[in-house]
Structure formats: C-alpha cells, structure tokens
Amino acid sequence: MPDRETAARPVPSRKPCLTAVLRMAGLRPTRQRVALAELLFAGPHRHVSAEQLHGEASSADVNVSLATIYNTLHQFHEAGLLREVAIDASRSYFDTDTSDHHHFYVEDEQRMIDIPAESVEFKALPKAPDGMEVSHVDVVIRVRRAQA
C-alpha cells in the first residue's frame, strides 16, 4: 500500500544487500531472484502466497511465470529465508519472519495475522515417534468475522 510519503521520495535500492543475503544463503543471485527478493523483503515482515507475489511482480514489471515464482519461493524456503505456512493442500503462505510464532488465518479475507510464540502454551505434546525429533510446531487458528 503506497502512502503519500513513500510515493514522494525514491526508495533507496536494497539490491547490493539482497545480493549478499542470497549468496550467504547459498543461492546464486540471479536477476530474477534479486528482483523477487526485493519484492519480498523490502518492507516489514509479511505473509505472501505465490499468486500474490506473481501479481506484485507483474505490477513491478518483473516478468516471471507463476512456476518460477513457486520454484523461487521454495528455494528461499529451503535456504532458510522464508517460512512456509500451509493452510490446506492447495494453499501455502510464505512468511518473511522465520522466527518462532503462530498464526491466525482469517478465512473470509485469506489473510494471516501473527501470534507471538509465547501466547500459545501446550499442556501436553505427544512424544515424537521413535528415532525422530520435533522440528517445530505450527499452530494455525482459523477465524472469521463474527456474525453481527
């Protein structure tokens, strides 16, 4: 959402910084990856779906297919730059905040809202199956507008 203040003055490019971030994550900083990283990481933390990012890329004249967006998001996720939050089999969001936290999912707006990790407490968690360990616990609480 551009507001009057950011529209008035040019935003300094974060390209050199993002190039370094990609290199450190073990990803070659191709033109497409840098362009998508700019869209993802320029600004506050957020949750984005592949389709949303595809729309943003088109608006920013970054010409990439939806398949490339998917591949890049998964590469960023595997490199630890993004966290994936699966809502159901056909819908995933990618979170630029990779720290431990949970989410509200607003069903009628298809939007995620962060829940701080310490707001959720577990009274009991099952032990991981033999030879396995819990890597992390994701809680998604589905909400909708209360009926008036």
Ligand SMILES: [Zn+2]
């Ligand atoms: Zn989040």
